[in-house]
Every structure is written in structure tokens, then in C-alpha cells.
Amino acid sequence: MADSSIGRTSVKFLQRATEKGLQRAGKHKATKDDIFELYQQNFVNQQEATLKLQKEIKNYVACARAMYAAQKSLYETLERIYEPEWVGRDQLGGIKETLDLLWDDYLRKLNDQVASPLVTYQAKFPETKERIKKRSRKLTDYDGARHKLDDIEAAKKKDEGKLRKAQEQHEAAKKVYEEIHNELKDSLPSLYDSRIPFYATTFQLLYTAETTMHDELAKVKAQLTNIMGDLFERASDYDIKKRFFSTSSTSSPDVVGNDHRSSSLESGSPKQDLYSVPVPQDARRTPSVGSRASSEAVGQTAESEVRQMEEDDDDDDEDESVEYQIPRSTPVHVGPAPHTTPSQNSAPDRPPKPPPLASPDPDQAANQANGNLPDGVLYRVKATHEYQSRDSDELSFKKGDIIDVVPFEDPEDQDDGWLFGRVSGSRVSGVFPENFTTPI
Numbered sequence: 001m002a003d004s005s006i007g008r009t010s011v012k013f014l015q016r017a018t019e020k021g022l023q024r025a026g027k028h029k030a031t032k033d034d035i036f037e038l039y040q041q042n043f044v045n046q047q048e049a050t051l052k053l054q055k056e057i058k059n060y061v062a063c064a065r066a067m068y069a070a071q072k073s074l075y076e077t078l079e080r081i082y083e084p085e086w087v088g089r090d091q092l093g094g095i096k097e098t099l100d101l102l103w104d105d106y107l108r109k110l111n112d113q114v115a116s117p118l119v120t121y122q123a124k125f126p127e128t129k130e131r132i133k134k135r136s137r138k139l140t141d142y143d144g145a146r147h148k149l150d151d152i153e154a155a156k157k158k159d160e161g162k163l164r165k166a167q168e169q170h171e172a173a174k175k176v177y178e179e180i181h182n183e184l185k186d187s188l189p190s191l192y193d194s195r196i197p198f199y200a201t202t203f204q205l206l207y208t209a210e211t212t213m214h215d216e217l218a219k220v221k222a223q224l225t226n227i228m229g230d231l232f233e234r235a236s237d238y239d240i241k242k243r244f245f246s247t248s249s250t251s252s253p254d255v256v257g258n259d260h261r262s263s264s265l266e267s268g269s270p271k272q273d274l275y276s277v278p279v280p281q282d283a284r285r286t287p288s289v290g291s292r293a294s295s296e297a298v299g300q301t302a303e304s305e306v307r308q309m310e311e312d313d314d315d316d317d318e319d320e321s322v323e324y325q326i327p328r329s330t331p332v333h334v335g336p337a338p339h340t341t342p343s344q345n346s347a348p349d350r351p352p353k354p355p356p357l358a359s360p361d362p363d364q365a366a367n368q369a370n371g372n373l374p375d376g377v378l379y380r381v382k383a384t385h386e387y388q389s390r391d392s393d394e395l396s397f398k399k400g401d402i403i404d405v406v407p408f409e410d411p412e413d414q415d416d417g418w419l420f421g422r423v424s425g426s427r428v429s430g431v432f433p434e435n436f437t438t439p440i
Helices: 002-025 034-081 089-122 124-154 160-193 195-233 240-251 281-285 289-323 362-370
Strands: 379-383 402-405 418-423 429-433 437-439
Touching: 002 124, 034 089, 034 124, 034 160, 034 195, 089 124, 089 195, 124 160, 160 195
Parallel strands: none
Antiparallel strands: 379 402, 379 437, 402 418, 418 429
16 A cells, blocks of 8 residues: 555656656746746745844844843942942832833733744744645646647547546646645735734834833933932042041040040030040139149140141142142243241241152154154154054054054044054054054
8 A cells, every 4th residue: 555655656756757847848838827926926025024034033032131131230230339328228129129020021022922923923834835835746737637638639549548537637637736726826915915914013012012111211210310319419428538537526535535525525515626625524623723734734735746747647648749740741830839927836837849840751842842743744642552453454553652643534434532643654554542642
């Protein structure tokens, strides 16, 4: 039974191959249907477009998942660096939960409303494609039976038995072909026309989910923006110096061992200064010459030491400002220091320290001395870092090289942060990053 089935299949395959060969040779004429061929080409185009769309939707969903992972990692870093006492710290946990819910809902909609329907829609194409192939085989069988019947009818000596058998084979092949042909001629246009509502629905759901996501994200980001704005405005409240001195004024002992408090020593007494030395209660009630002189001596000694420490701090600040002064290209004129009258308890006058004059750069002095530049050179810059070209149109240079900046041949080729020029003494030109150089 299996051998007979294989034999029939082999015979049909041989008959179809023979018929195709005769058609290509021009001896037999193939049946043509221009309308069906148009439908078939539309189907091929539709299948290619759907495959392209499925690929891009898959990539889009993958990018959305990657964006969610990146944003989640960034927010977790924000939570780690946001110190507990900063304003708005208690709101970050709720914002994180809201972000997770928004992204989960968005990714679920992309999968359920966009990606999954696209897979279902694409599943129709393989079955239709197989039907088209079957129709092509049945058409070859029909053409072979038709040509065989024509040959028998055209023969001079007719064999009624062969003629009757050829007619039966022709009718059977024609019936099978017309059945599948008419079916595809109805289904292909319907499938092709279904692309319009499917595309419209798919992209509508996609952009609706995206719009909702962005609207809700904008509200959450606005809340984060307000928190960061409040933190910026209250940055001075968390100043480390202010917090240190505030702690010192309320709990640290002074230079003579007395504890300072923010409140007065007793009700009705005047508020004590940071460096004042309170007089013991016994001395107030029974003042004596010895105790009063001792208290005044201790107070003057403490105040004198504190003032000396303040003046030393001021001198240190002045020295630091001179040490880190940014040099300028032209000397700075220093006027005479204002005359101050020393106070009774102040430290002796110290000669003012003039700020150091900025020494001009030798390359800049050379440019100013020359007063002119080579033809076509706009100005010169000096390389502050070494740069190796990454493309054929880029310029390589070493740290300290002098570069002549020239105009771009086409101004539209200039990008922000890039210049065009050549190393002085060289004819090789190219573009280079501006932040690797400094003007001279």
C-alpha cells in the first residue's frame, strides 16, 4: 500500500516536471490569471511588511525593558546617596513604588495589546502560503491533463479508450484546480484588506499606552523635581561648618572648662556670648577685691586668646586666597591697603601680602609680540592633553603642541565643540576636540 502511494507521487512529480519543461520551452502554453497574480504579489508584500513590523516591535519592547532596568538602577542609586536628614527623604519610597507600577503596566500592555496580536495575525500567512503552493501544483496538473487531451484529440488515429480516460483526467484536474483557485481568489483580497484595521489598531494601542505612560511619568518626575528644588534651596541648612559650630555652641566646653548653653544661665540674666566667661553665683552675691580681680583676669585672658585664634584664621584664609588665585593674562594693579587703627586688644599690624602677579604664557607672549598670524589662520591654541585621531579626517597631536586654527572648508561640516586646524609647522590638517586645547 505504501509502495503504491510512493509510486503515484513519483509519477505525478515526473509529469509536473515534464509539463514545466515543455512550458519553459514554449511547446505548451501555461494557464494565466492576471488578477490572481496581483493578489499573490500583494500577499507577498503584506507578509514581508508584517515580518518587518514584528521585528521592530520586538526590538521596541526589549528597549522598553532595558529603559525600565536603567531607570530603576538610577533611582536606587539616588536613594542610596540621599541622606536621611535631607528634605523629602520620606517621599522617595512611595515614588519608587509608583514608578514600578507604571512600568509594569506599560510593559504588560505592550505584550498583551501589541506583540501578542501581531503574532496571531502573522500565523495566518504560513497556511495561506501553503495553499498558494498547492494551487500552483494543481494548475500544473490541469495544464498537463489539458495538453494531453488536446494531443489525443489532434491525433489522426483516435483511440476511444484513451480519449475517454484523458477526458476524465482533464475534468478531475480542472475541478480540483478551480476549487482551490476560487477559494484563494476570495481569501487573498480579504486577508490583504485586513492589514489596514490591524495596523491602525496596533499603533493606536501602542501610542495610547505610551502616552499614558509618559503622562504619569511626567507627574512623578515633577514631584522629584520639586523635591530637588527644595533641597537646593535648603542646602545651606546642611552646611557642615554651621552644623559643627551649632553643636559646639550648645554642648562643647569653652577655653576655661565651662559648658555653653543656648539658654541663659538663669531667668532674667542677660544672654551669654559664645566666648564670654560666666561669673560664679557666689562671687555675684559676695564680691571681693581678690575674686573680682581673678575673674576679670581670667576673662581677659580667654578673650585675648580667642581673638588671637580668630586673627590667625583670617590670616590663613587670606594666604589660601592668594595661593589659589587664578593668574590672568595682564598684571593686576594692587592699590594701597586702607589704613586701619589697631584696637586695644588686637594683634600688632602685619605688612599686607601683595597677590602674586600672573606670569604671561610664553606662547601667548610670542603671538602678541608677532602681532600677525600666517594667512588663513584664525588664532592659535595649545594642546593641554594628547589626542589620537579616531577617524581619517581627525588631527592627532601631543600635549604642548601649538595648533593653528583655520576655517572649515564647508561651514556646515563644523560640529559644536570641534575645531579645524593643523599643528604649527605641519601641513596635515584635521578636526580636533576643542576641550583638549586652550587658546593662547
